[in-house]
Amino acid sequence: MNSLILAMTTFAFVGAVTPGPVNILATSTAITQGLKEAIKHVVAASLAYALVVILCGGVMQSLLTLIPSLETMMQLLGSGFLLYLAYKIFTAPVSAIEKTSQTQSGWWTGSITQLLNPKAWLYALSGVSIYVVGRENEVYWLGMYTFVSLLVCLISIGFWAVLGHILSSKLENPAHQRQFNRVMAIVLALSVAAIWV
16 A cells, blocks of 8 residues: 555656646746745645546546547647747746736636646546556545645645745846746747647
C-alpha cells in the first residue's frame, strides 16, 4: 500500500511540476499581481485538477468511449484560451511593476486554465487508469489519488508562484520586464503547440 502511494505521488509530481500553462501563469501572476493573487491561482488550479481527477474516475467508462472527440474539443478550447493569455502577457505594458488586480483574477485563470488543459485531463485519465481502476476498493483509491494529486499540485504550482515572487524584485527594469513577459508568452504559446504534437 505504501509503495502504491509513493508511486502515485511520484506520478502526480512529475505531471504537476514540469513547465506548462498553469505553472507559467502562476509565475507571471506572482510577478505582475503579487504573491497573494498567485496563491489564489495555485489553490484554484489545484482544486480544479482534483475535480478533473474525480470526474475522470467517476465517469471513466464513458470518457474512455468519448476520448477522441473529447480530446479534440479540449485541445481547441484550451488552445484558444491559452493563446489569448499568451497574447495578453506578450503585449502587457511595461513599467515599474505595480501589484494590481486589474488583470484577470488568480481564481479565474487558475481554475479555467486547468479545466481547459488537455494535459490535465489526459494525465488524470492515465493516473486513474493506473492507480484506481481494477483495485479492490476503487472509491477509496480514487479518493486517495485525488488527495495526493491535490497536495502535489499545491506544492508544485506553489513552487512556480514563489519563483515568480522572487523574480519580481529583479524585474523592476522595464526592459527586463518586457523581455521576461515575451519569453513567458512564447513559452506559453509553445506549450499550446506541444498539445498538438
